[in-house]
Amino acid sequence: MIATPTLPLEPASPAYICPFDQACSYLEAAAKELKLDQGVLEILSHPRKVVTVSIPVKLDNGEIRVFAGHRVQHSDILGPYKGGIRYHPAVTLREVSALAMLMTWKCALLGIPYGGAKGGIAIDPKQYSASELERITRRYTSELIKDIGPSVDIPAPDMGTSAREMAWMMDTYSVNVGHAVPGVVTGKPISVGGSRGREMATGRGAMIIVREALADQGRSLDGVRVVIQGFGNVGIAAAELLHQAGSKIIAVSTSGGGIYSEAGLDIPAVKAYASRNHRSVVGFPDAIAINNADLLTLPCDVLIPAALENQITEENVNQIKAQIIAEAANGPVTLEANRALEARGAIVLPDILANAGGVVVSYLEWVQGLSYVFWDEERVNREMEHLMVQAYHQVIQQSKLRQIPLRLAAYTLGVGRVAQALTDRGLYP
């Protein structure tokens, strides 16, 4: 057993499924499988640095409001800390700490030279104007100025943020240090050194992993019935690419509810509708309204949760009918639900593999920026696909070799590489 990490975690009710506890359980299982030294496990279970800042902001109406912002740097053993920034009302230090740890294993699994980090602000971005969000983002960046940098810690978009926030972060950092530093963030607009293909990258990566899993069953994307929870950056890209590949997307959702069509949704039309409708799919014509709980249990071949953690739990796992669950979101399946799905032979494509396309193209963006040479989208997609397919096959091979499920296989690869590097570097003094 690992000692409880010394984090200043918020109190939580007993019913709360703590993402950090879940992440530590997966780490522990991988450490057991790898017969890792207890001291190495202790080091890996503690984030290296935890920063919490107050973000005071004057709103457009003159009122002052103070938000809590976090950045958790889990590990820099393989390279600079890397991971997204989330703006969501449910952001907590527990959540950010879990997501930071996942980033460490994800980067190691994909073979990219980064450690893991995550940041977040507890805020509902839909409630604030663009200028308020800009002030919040700039203040958050200023508070973190000593903790981030192109060879230290490189933020990127996550839920509730996009290229726009990355441009504000890049500008604030650059003004503070006195010269332009595009490499301080990835997922930037192309105009300031962003990479072609980054916006679609996470959804594209998920599509690639689903395609490979189907190919292993002698099937293709053409004609498979897919349900996607979450229709934001990741969900839209996955839906568009799967739709183009001939899959039938029978249901998608946003936070207010979902839409369902047995004949398959016209995804370009749904995307156009959502962009006119405050990003919500609710009310889309030519489809049946469905709530988010029922959407998850629809009969389908592939279920892609692309929103929040803890969506498939002990409560609903027995109603899940999909045989393939691709975790485009981070942590959408709880530990207990994962166990139940694996026990009945469902294929759970774990988050640290299925949603790694985003950080892979972030890495390609960083490499392009450092070398001052920018690639066309075809090259970016090709390089990303190579790393994704390679990681998929490594996970399958590890699973067969050790006779373990895919998630544990992915974890043993990611954790094992970090543990090896830690040992080779010499344990932290």
Ligand SMILES: NC(=O)C1=CN([C@@H]2O[C@H](COP(=O)(O)OP(=O)(O)OC[C@H]3O[C@@H](n4cnc5c(N)ncnc54)[C@H](OP(=O)(O)O)[C@@H]3O)[C@@H](O)[C@H]2O)C=CC1
């Ligand atoms: N962006 C990236 O590159 C990466 C993202 N991820 C993960 O993918 C997931 C989604 O991120 P991203 O697409 O960027 O986020 P976005 O903010 O772009 O989109 C999130 C989507 O999820 C919906 N949503 C929120 N809450 C719920 C809910 N309770 N039920 C159903 N839908 C809901 C939102 O609806 P609404 O607009 O109505 O709130 C929105 O459609 C997250 O887990 C993130 O960590 C992983 C790797 C990289």
Ligand SMILES: O=C(O)CCC(=O)C(=O)O
């Ligand atoms: O692109 C990145 O650096 C990080 C993406 C991210 O936050 C994630 O993979 O969860």
